[in-house]
Amino acid sequence: MKFTCEKNNLTKEISIAQEIISSKNALSILSNVLLEADNNTLTIKATDLKVGFETSIPVDIAVPGSTTVYCDKFLSILRSLPDGDIEFELKDGKLYIKPLFKKINFQLKSIASEQYPEMQSIAEENYFVIPQADLIEMIGQTIFAVSDDETRYFMNGVFMENIEGSLIMVATDGRRLSYIKKNTAGTVKPFSGVIIPPKVLQLISKQSSGEGTIQVAVTEKSIFFKFDNQTISSSLIEGQFPNYNRVIPESQSNELTVKRDELIEAVKRVSLLVENKSRRIFLNLTNGLIELNSEESEIGVATEEIECAYDGTDTLIALNYSYLIDPLRVIDNENIKLLFTESNKAITLQSAEESDYFHIVMPMQLD
Amino acid sequence: MKNKPEFSTRILHVDLDAFYAAVEQHKNPDLQGKPVVIGASPGKRGVVSACSYEARKYGVHSAMPISIARRLCPEAVFLPVRMRLYQAVSAEIMEIFTAFTPDICQISIDEAFLDMTGTDRLFGSIEETGMLIKKTVKEKTGLTISIGAAESRFLAKLASDFGKPDGLHVVEKGSELDFLDQLELKDIWGLGKKTLERLNDLNITTVKGLRDFSENSLKTIFGQSAGGFLFRACRGIDIGMYNTPAKSNSISNETTFQQDINDRDVLERVLLELSHHVMFRTLKENKKSKSIAVKLRFSDFSSTTAQKTLSHYIHSAEEIYSISIELLNSRWNGSSSIRLIGTGLLALEDGDKPEQPELFENEFERKIKVEKAVFRLKTQGEKITKASLLNNKIKPKKE
Numbered sequence: 001m002k003f004t005c006e007k008n009n010l011t012k013e014i015s016i017a018q019e020i021i022s023s024k025n026a027l028s029i030l031s032n033v034l035l036e037a038d039n040n041t042l043t044i045k046a047t048d049l050k051v052g053f054e055t056s057i058p059v060d061i062a063v064p065g066s067t068t069v070y071c072d073k074f075l076s077i078l079r080s081l082p083d084g085d086i087e088f089e090l091k092d093g094k095l096y097i098k099p100l101f102k103k104i105n106f107q108l109k110s111i112a113s114e115q116y117p118e119m120q121s122i123a124e125e126n127y128f129v130i131p132q133a134d135l136i137e138m139i140g141q142t143i144f145a146v147s148d149d150e151t152r153y154f155m156n157g158v159f160m161e162n163i164e165g166s167l168i169m170v171a172t173d174g175r176r177l178s179y180i181k182k183n184t185a186g187t188v189k190p191f192s193g194v195i196i197p198p199k200v201l202q203l204i205s206k207q208s209s210g211e212g213t214i215q216v217a218v219t220e221k222s223i224f225f226k227f228d229n230q231t232i233s234s235s236l237i238e239g240q241f242p243n244y245n246r247v248i249p250e251s252q253s254n255e256l257t258v259k260r261d262e263l264i265e266a267v268k269r270v271s272l273l274v275e276n277k278s279r280r281i282f283l284n285l286t287n288g289l290i291e292l293n294s295e296e297s298e299i300g301v302a303t304e305e306i307e308c309a310y311d312g313t314d315t316l317i318a319l320n321y322s323y324l325i326d327p328l329r330v331i332d333n334e335n336i337k338l339l340f341t342e343s344n345k346a347i348t349l350q351s352a353e354e355s356d357y358f359h360i361v362m363p364m365q366l367d
Numbered sequence: 368m369k370n371k372p373e374f375s376t377r378i379l380h381v382d383l384d385a386f387y388a389a390v391e392q393h394k395n396p397d398l399q400g401k402p403v404v405i406g407a408s409p410g411k412r413g414v415v416s417a418c419s420y421e422a423r424k425y426g427v428h429s430a431m432p433i434s435i436a437r438r439l440c441p442e443a444v445f446l447p448v449r450m451r452l453y454q455a456v457s458a459e460i461m462e463i464f465t466a467f468t469p470d471i472c473q474i475s476i477d478e479a480f481l482d483m484t485g486t487d488r489l490f491g492s493i494e495e496t497g498m499l500i501k502k503t504v505k506e507k508t509g510l511t512i513s514i515g516a517a518e519s520r521f522l523a524k525l526a527s528d529f530g531k532p533d534g535l536h537v538v539e540k541g542s543e544l545d546f547l548d549q550l551e552l553k554d555i556w557g558l559g560k561k562t563l564e565r566l567n568d569l570n571i572t573t574v575k576g577l578r579d580f581s582e583n584s585l586k587t588i589f590g591q592s593a594g595g596f597l598f599r600a601c602r603g604i605d606i607g608m609y610n611t612p613a614k615s616n617s618i619s620n621e622t623t624f625q626q627d628i629n630d631r632d633v634l635e636r637v638l639l640e641l642s643h644h645v646m647f648r649t650l651k652e653n654k655k656s657k658s659i660a661v662k663l664r665f666s667d668f669s670s671t672t673a674q675k676t677l678s679h680y681i682h683s684a685e686e687i688y689s690i691s692i693e694l695l696n697s698r699w700n701g702s703s704s705i706r707l708i709g710t711g712l713l714a715l716e717d718g719d720k721p722e723q724p725e726l727f728e729n730e731f732e733r734k735i736k737v738e739k740a741v742f743r744l745k746t747q748g749e750k751i752t753k754a755s756l757l758n759n760k761i762k763p764k765k766e
Contacts, residue, residue, distance in 0.1 A: 147678070149677060152678075175724070242727050278722075318721070344724075360726065362723065364724070365722050
């Protein structure tokens with residue numbers, strides 16, 4: 001195998017590969033990235049056995065072939081080299097890395113590509129197409145609510161399902177829940193609900209430009225994404241996602257509207273003196289006013305009042321302040337609405353204008 | 368600022384003499400004056416939990432394997448441990464103490480510190496107070512107790528041991544060193560076997576001899592904390608004993624099997640029972656926890672502990688059980704023989720700490736409610752046992 005390519009083009013792809021590879025053992029093939037040169041295209045593959053990544057870039061090929069090298073060092077070498085074209089050649093089991101017109105010579109030991117684990121793949125006709133921007137928004141509105149409690153493995157991912165032509169994503173850790181529904185005008189192929197690990201969704205959010213479309217295919221065990229010359233696949237989380245419809249309040253009698261940024265800033269300030277383990281912050285809702293209160297602790301106490309539109313009964317609500325901040329950060333409107341019935345029932349946070357998403361939070365005990 | 372009381376500090380350490388055995392002897396007068404050994408049945412594996420003074424004369428002591436006790440004192444009456452009975456008697460005695468002082472710190476089933484500071488006018492001198500307490504306990508329960516009095520808990524505890532049984536020893540102010548010098552090094556509370564050996568190696572055999580060493584040299588030889596302890600202990604300076612109420616940061620229960628076990632059904636049933644004990648005690652102490660640990664000891668005496676921390680508080684025995692099973696499976700191949708199994712909750716937190724309720728009805732939520740109801744009934748004296756804990760012949764069908 002022998003090919004030449006521009007440093008920055010390759011470095012960009014190898015750095016993604018390195019993000020997927022979880023093994024840091026130099027002797028394991030799972031720490032390696034696979035390089036395959038053929039038809040003036042270099043195909044790059046990386047996997048941690050759960051998430052698979054495959055991309056291709058145009059290169060000048062002198063001799064086709066394939067190999068795998070230790071991705072961590074390969075990336076460090078590429079980053080260290082000066083900009084410009086680099087020649088790669090596989091000789092005697094070693095990958096020679098030589099920038100053109102320079103007296104630099106790296107030799108990296110390789111492992112034959114035949115030993116590399118087979119990547120998952122799926123036939124072209126299984127893919128459906130949605131706008132990249134839609135998928136990115138769906139991920140952004142839900143991914144933060146995923147549980148990291150391994151005993152609730154079925155909540156360790158974002159649930160995605162297709163209901164009557166609409167694509168729905170839901171994530172929950174059992175105490176708060178985030179929901180978004182996108183109308184896809186029937187382009188989405190039917191599939192039964194799946195739980196997607198956050199790692200692959202983070203990767204897609206990072207990689208996609210947000211423009212154009214993305215192809216998605218879902219099987220019982222895996223999910224595939226294809227966009228801009230790359231294929232990213234992931235195994236799914238097996239298990240039964242909780243029946244989320246049960247916890248979405250049918251109606252809430254009280255409604256409050258407040259400036260999003262003012263609320264975020266106030267919560268951030270008051271939370272400085274909130275007890276760190278429980279993270280409990282108090283919201284005292286009165287006519288036209290929210291009083292945020294940290295509760296007196298050994299360190300001190302913080303309160304702040306902000307104006308809001310509210311004319312319901314006076315209500316005191318206790319919340320984990322992260323459960324308040326997380327959704328506020330992603331609600332894409334300068335005004336947000338807070339809906340609730342009473343202080344021990346789930347509250348809803350959403351954009352003041354109609355939107356495809358909402359966030360439900362279970363309040364904490366008041367005493 | 369509060370003014371310091373003008374009274375000098377007076378601490379009593381009260382120790383119930385050979386408590387388990389004394390309770391048994393009192394309940395059954397036939398046993399009085401006879402050697403009584405309480406613990407596992409002879410012939411089975413296990414250790415002596417307690418024994419009467421009569422049995423001690425034969426060299427029997429607690430923690431000794433029951434088989435050895437049998438050899439030393441074959442005529443002894445061997446009885447099983449009746450913990451519930453002892454607990455009830457202990458509670459009765461502690462109740463008696465409340466008539467003397469509100470400041471009681473019970474440190475075990477048969478020991479307590481009573482702070483009698485400023486009670487001179489009520490009960491007279493400390494000797495008179497001690498006699499009165501001893502007399503009251505004897506009258507009301509028929510049991511004898513030993514009392515030590517001093518200005519610190521540490522010395523009071525040493526003094527009660529010194530006068531045992533049925534003793535009353537007062538360490539007067541100013542005579543602390545004289546008192547200590549009558550003791551052997553091994554009598555110093557908190558001095559372990561290893562440290563004793565090391566002291567012996569250094570040719571330090573008396574409390575007085577120990578006082579010849581500077582704090583620095585003791586710390587150099589024994590390390591910072593043990594050295595500091597020795598320096599203070601041999602001078603009768605309070606070592607900070609139970610200054611705050613004994614705080615258990617974990618609650619666990621374990622069982623040593625009569626014969627090594629490799630039968631999964633038995634192990635699981637024992638774990639379920641232990642889980643119930645642990646949950647019950649945790650609720651009783653108004654604690655909660657997110658961490659569970661399972662301890663195993665195999666027939667070759669190798670031990671292992673597996674633990675798991677959840678992101679939510681554990682409120683039901685069922686949940687302790689289900690995670691304990693998971694932890695058991697992570698450390699047990701399903702065939703090696705197990706000698707001891709235990710489970711417990713770690714990193715206990717205040718049970719009243721604010722909690723984040725769940726959106727979804729937790730699969731254990733219903734069981735939590737049952738658990739709390741059972742707890743209420745049990746504390747009212749009802750007897751409730753899980754069907755699966757009953758040793759019945761008919762096993763429920765597994766699906």
